[in-house]
Amino acid sequence: MAVVSGASEGLRAAPRATILQLRAPGLSTSELEREANELVNATKVPVLVSSRCDVALATGAAGVNLPESDIAAADARRLLGKRLVGRSVHSIKAAQEAERDGADFVIFGPVWESASHPGSPPAGVAALELVARSVRIPVLAIGGVTIERIAELRSAGAAGYAAIGMFK
C-alpha cells in the first residue's frame, strides 16, 4: 500500500503498489474531493481515502482507512457497505477492536523508525508479530519499511506493508 498525499504522487506510485491510500489531512474537502476524483479515475489500482467516508463515497473510491482516533469501523461500514474499511492501530487491543467492528484490515506501526513520523518510537518486529497473531484479518506493517525489511515483516506474520517513502 502506497500512502500518498495527492493525485500526481498517487499516479507515480500506482504501478508499484497494489493499493493506494490518499492521506492529505491538510486539504479542504473540495480539494481532497478533487484529488480523490482524479486519482480514482486515472488508475485501476484501488484507492482508499484516509478518514473521509464522504469523499470516498462521492468519488467512487474503493474504501477508507481510518486513523485510530477516527470513527468506529462499524460506523464507517454502515456508510460504506461493501467497500473496504481499514484501520490504523498502535496496539493489540485496538487491532482486536477493529476486527470486532468489522474492519477488513489493520495497519500496525510504526514498526521501525519512520522518516515521516520522526517523533514516534518504533514498536518493533516482535510487537508486529503479536498483533498479527491476535487477529484474523490482514495486518499491514507501516513505519520505516524498506525493500530489505519486507522478508522480515512477512515472517512476522504481516500480510503486507504500507509506506510513504518507499514509493517516492
Add this chain to the structure above:
Amino acid sequence: MQTITAADRLVIAGVELRSRLFVGTGKYPTDESMIAALEASGAELVTVALRRLDLDSPNKKTILDVIDWKRYRILPNTAGCRTAEEAIRIARLARSMGLSDWVKLEVIPDPRYLFPDPEETLKAARVLVAEGFKVLPYINADPVLAKKLEEIGTVTVMPLGSPIGSGQGLQTLEQIRIIIGEARIPVVVDAGIGAPSDAALAMELGADAVLVNTAIALAKDPVMMAEAIRGGVESGRKAYAAGRIPRRGDASPSSPTEGISRQS
C-alpha cells in the same frame, strides 16, 4: 392556512409537500430576515447552494445551522457549476455527506443572463438519475428539453419565467403553457417571478409549484412579500382548480337579459 387538501396534493418523488411555493436562501439582508421570510412563505422545500456551504469547517456557522431543518426540507442546488462534471461531483459530495439525494440541477456557464446549458444539464441529469438522485433540473422553457428530461427520469422540470433575479415575470409564458400541457411530472416555474401576480399567473396556467428567491429576499419587506407571494400562489392554484373561463373576443353581459320586462 391549509395549503393543500386531499384532492390537491403536490407529490414529488413520492414525497407530499405542504406548499406549492419553494423558496431560495440567497441575497437576504440578514439571517433573521431570511428565517422570518421562510416562516411567512409557508414553504416546505428550501433550496441551498452547495457551493455556498463551507464544507470544511464543521464548527463554522452556515446556512445549515441557521435554518431549523426539522421544519423544512432541504433542496441542495448546484448553482455556480458551469459544467455537467462539476454539478455531478458536488451533488455526489452532498449526498455522501448525508445532505440529501434530491438535487436542483443548475448548470450555468453564462454569467450575464444566467441561462442554463441544456446540453450539460441533460448530460448531468442522465448520470445523476442513474445514480439514484432525485433530480429537479433548472432549464430554459424549452418543451423538447423538458420532455427529454422527463423521459430520462427527472422528478420535475423547472423552466424559467425570465432570467434569474430579473423580476421580469413570465416572459416564456407560451412555452411554459406547452410544457405544462405535455408534462407528466410536476412543473415548477423557477426564476423571474417578481411579484405575487407573476406567481399567481404561473399557477393559473397549471404549474405545480413556483420557486421564488430574489423577489422575496430583496423586497423592502421580505416577510410581507413572502406572505404576499404565498397568497398569489394559493390564489393562482385555486383559480386553476376552479377552472378559468375561456377568453372570448366579444362581450357577454353579466346580467341576464331573458325574463326581464322590456323597457318602454
